[in-house]
Amino acid sequence: MTKQELICIGCPMGCPLTVEMEGKEVKSVAGYTCKRGKVYAEKEVTNPTRIVTSTVKVIGSSLTAMVSVKTKEDIPKGKIFECVQALKGLTVQAPVAIGDVILANVAGTGVDIIATKNA
């Protein structure tokens, strides 16, 4: 049996979580105040994922020089660096609307990068 200590990122309370595992199987989670903490802990020790947010340059917009973007869904934590690299130096042409796909299938994750701002 192994133990992992985590801090829940589900809200600003930051509850300290303790996960007990046997091999790759979660045996117990302790320390959570609400159900989101338990779900987070189970996912974090078995298949950690994150939403990635960033900005990319936009050309031809009278509103802004940069547009904020994010992954449409969580991507595996191990793909974050590759995702950030793929966004580096990326430029898009205005007009851009919230929800537009800026980069499809980022880092081979099957998840698109979408705009979170109009430009």
Ligand code: SF4
């Ligand atoms: S367990 Fe619930 S209350 Fe505690 S940090 Fe996570 S989301 Fe917030």
